[in-house]
Amino acid sequence: MVPPIKPRHYSISSSMKMCPNSVHLLVVLVDWVTPKGRQRYGQCTRYLAGLNPEADGDIYLNVDIKPSAMHLPPSPKQPIIMAGLGTGMAPFRAFIQERMWQRQQGIEVGPVLLYFGSRHRHEEYLYGDFLDAMYEDKLVTRLGLAFSRDQPQKIYIQHKITEDKKDIVRHLYKEEGHFYLCGPTWPVPDIRQAIADGLVAEAGMSEEQVDEFLDMLKENGRYVLEVY
16 A cells, blocks of 8 residues: 655766765755645655764665766767756766866866756855856856846846857857756756757758757767756
8 A cells, every 4th residue: 555665866966087985966855835834845855864974873775876868978078068957967067077087187178068057046056166166277168057036037048058059059060069958847948949049040050950950969969858
């Protein structure tokens, strides 16, 4: 009568090269009150938040690591364009760490563009200090931040992508770059349309050619969506 608890899947937010002895996760605690005043907790996140290794000693959990659909390009020189919303930032922190490790080894790395969206900067700029440092260090070559509720007009990452359509088209069309999106499903059509409009405006493609080009990117693993 009581079914087994379903596993929770969280994207790993650390590079194995940079953090060989640990795995980092980006998890938001589910803890909120309904309009009727009922307290809601996340079954898994409440359990994780309640763990106290300092007081209880070593704690062992059942963990299963699954392969990700997201992979860096074969060449470190190929551009990567990442769009993350909320906890969808997780795999991109791992990507940036990997590129940082590569550069530390003397490997030349290509452009790194990151578009991150959430509601409020002061509450939800996840890994903000790290991202700002990587941008100042010029590892992240473009940091497009969209905090939708911090100003009267709503700003989303598709607006930032539209602003940078010239660079994005060059990276995808001419330089064999990879595009990644991680987060909720709702912005997928708008982000695709922003990229499509850029291909029409900057590469002179017809709508049919845009569809064929994006389909080719998907087939070659260069247009990857991990949405939920």
